[in-house]
Amino acid sequence: MDWDKLRIFHAVADAGSLTHAGDALNLSQSAVSRQIRGLEESLNATLFHRHARGLILTEQGELLFDATRAMVQRLDAAVARIRDSKEEVFGELRVTTTTGFGSLWLAPRLAKLYEQYPDLKIDLMLEERVLDLPMREADVAIRLKEPSQADLIRKKLMGVNMRLYATHAYLDAHGRPERMEDLSKHRIICQNTNSAQVSAGATFTQEILTHNVDSLLTVNNYFGVLQAVLNGLGIGILPDYILQDFPEIERVLPEEESREIPVFLAYPEELRHSKRIAAFRDFVTEEIFEHRKQALESGNV
Secondary structure, three states, rough: HHHHHHHHHHHHHHHHHHHHHHHHHHHHHHHHHHHHHHHHHHHHHEEEEOOOOEEEEEEEHHHHHHHHHHHHHHHHHHHHHHHHOOHHHHHHEEEOOOOHHHHHHHHHHHHHHHHHOOOOEEEEOOOOOOOOOOOOOOOOOEEEEOOOOOEEEEEEEEEEEEEEEEEEHHHHOOOOOOOHHHHHHHHHEEOOOOOOHHHHHHHHHHHOOOOOOEEEEEOOOHHHHHHHOOOOOOEEEHHHHHHHHOOOOEEOOOOOOOEEEEEEEEEEEOOOHHHHHHHHHHHHHHHHHHHHHHHHHHHOO
């Protein structure tokens, strides 16, 4: 099998265009087209359906693209391990976590990490979908449940509870609920229970909404819920890690909370000796220690 032809095929399949692939590879469109024709002839198969708007993979093309994608991911992993054999912490680190944790807790703290390692390039991917770490969709993950994938190194970072919060100003104006039944007098701000979120959060939200809540605002991520709370729209259901960073809000009904949600850091076994992973792991661990220490000192636990 001609590895160069496979490399060009992968670029075309990824771009969906001979022209765009040629630009990425610094080759002419005709040169790319010749390589694809040669590959199709060697396989005796048609790899692309050609139409005016670009190229679409055939069934045979999809099979080959799956294989080349796995090859590229394994090559990326090998390159990362070679680079990580050096002492310096540099290069790209792809971090995946949820939108809420990434935007509300992690991103605001990354300045400290960059101060220590200015040559690090972090690609922060915030989404609820669980990326495949062994297939190198990301280098390291922070997940709000214990990872189930094999060949992962995992470390529990902390536990999180969903709680009720509102601004001091809102509660001064509208009153502080003393019982769950009092929530019916307030607007509740939360994620829709059908949206992607941990089950403990959805269960707690469902329980809150059983108390005759007439005014409701749902947002599809916790960053949006927090913004609505900060602007005085009502009482929000939010993870407890936000309290230390936003002194203008206070906890409502302190005895009410979800069951604990474990937060894990995970990365592939093959990156065990990665200097970038170690730097990120130690940074997050230290930040969580300081965060919890401040929470204990202030009584916000």
